[in-house]
Amino acid sequence: PREVAEAIVAELRNGLTNQISEVTVAGPGFINLRLTDAALITLAGQGIAQTYASRTIVTEYSDPNPFKVLHVGHLYTSIIGDVISNLIEVAGGTVHRTNFGGDVGLHVGRTMWAIIQELGGEYPEKLADVPENERSEWMARAYVKGTQAYDAAADNSEVKQAIIALNKRIYRLHADNDSDEIKTPFAQIYWTCRQWSYDYFDAFYERIGTPFEKYYPESGVAALGLQTVREQLAKGVYKESDGAVVFEGEPYGLHTRVFITSQGLPTYEAKDIGLIMKKWQDYQFDLSVVITGNDIVEYMKVVQKSVEQFAPDLVERSRHLPHGNVKLAGGTKMSSRKGNFLRAVEVLEIAAEANEKINGRQDEQASLGAIKYAFLKQRIGADIIFLPEESVSLEGNSGPYLQYAHARACSILRKSSDSSDTSSENSGIRLEEGLSAILDEGSIQAGGLFQADERTLLRKITEYPEVADKAVAEFMPHHICTYLYELAQIFNRFYEQNIVIGDEREAVRLQLVSQYADTLKSGLHLLGIAAPTKM
């Protein structure tokens, strides 16, 4: 290989362009090409490939159920879904961020049962007694109460029968909009409480910066799902079994799942089919990405396999992106201080407390950035272990480290415009002019292994579009995290070893710092993390 490489290199050397300054053989037969400074400068100005240009993409994630609380899993999936959406957008795609949740189903029946108990009957006017800021908590308690009552009750007990009846009643509420049913006191309670849930969700999404374009309530897709499954039952895609309608997955190496219960109600499976049909009606998407926990992968395969039987094109345009669970050190699932699971807001509180403890300050921009970065820096798929104190630390691979690295660069840029009266002309100096001559190579610290010169920093900046492309192609945001951390490290080394303000190469270096800060900021924005100019 070495000889072959040398032969190739000999040829290449004859055709060196202004893009490549040097060709060498290394190791057992590798060929190293060295780009010219001019080539690097060109590369640094390149944008992200528009691989999704003029394409419509529907993303769906978070998927909380009305009448229940947001837990840590919703936080994680919301953050991932938002970043995947961002990635598609910077690649030129038109993204519709959607959210799916169960506003019908047994869990709602259980909660409604407890709510009515709480109100002492079907008296919607009594809901006014619940203070606005306690609504979500009040409903969370009702959910727990209803669930406990249901689980404790015998099969044919009064409680269980009552809850099952409520569940059917709620379905009817949605199935027949013209009936008087929607005006009943019971219906008023239901609509009011459902709205409370959506208000609570919206407030939380706004707080963490992951907005949605549309909610798809299950009630809005149940009928379509039911109808579709019934049609395909007639065509033999689905089969009746013990009074239920199922899809038999075994011929495909999967398992059998129920789509319509023997009670005639659609399960989550049927609703999911209604959902994909509805999304298609609404958007005629080129791609539909559904982001969920990985406990649902087998389920999703069965649903998709069944759809493949009658709408293969829809399945072809669909992609399921599963992620793991958030856990605490030691591998145990995060558990709540108040119940048996950790709520989403509690994670925010934990990070804020850690920030206070480690850095002695309150700064939601930093603690939220810390959470997002901690969740995103790992490859999507496996469970992640959340270490609150490590996540907020300014030392190491953390969100706040990157925020600080950005603030620091901004400080330099600020100084340059403050201090010098000729500074306004600095912005007119083009990178090419300054850099084409020298890039301060080889200012290697005595005994050190790391170069921290202009060229090293510029070279790293040029990698940004490539990394973003890869993150887009794989739907893997962690590539961005890894890159940004390396970029910030190189900048910090550069900062340690080189003066910017007052140096004879100040103009060039300011351009470089400015370009670095822009790159870091773009990357952080992709991740949904604020890039403060001061901290």
Added chain:
RNA sequence: GCACCCGUAGCUCAGCUGGAUAGAGCGUUGGUUUCCGGUACCAAAGGCCGGGGGUUCGAAUCCCUCCGGGUGUACCA
């Protein structure tokens, strides 16, 4: 039982469309400041890449198998 995911330094993770001496952070130990934000930087120690077999000139990466952990597996979502 079957299916899927995971197993890389004490801890948390990159690297896995096979290629140069397996890389970071935390922690540990030891350093750095007449200078743009030291909330930073530099260095050292620390690895039979879970075990075994196979494919290949070459395997953390691909295949088989075993072990360990997680999840799912019919009327919940």
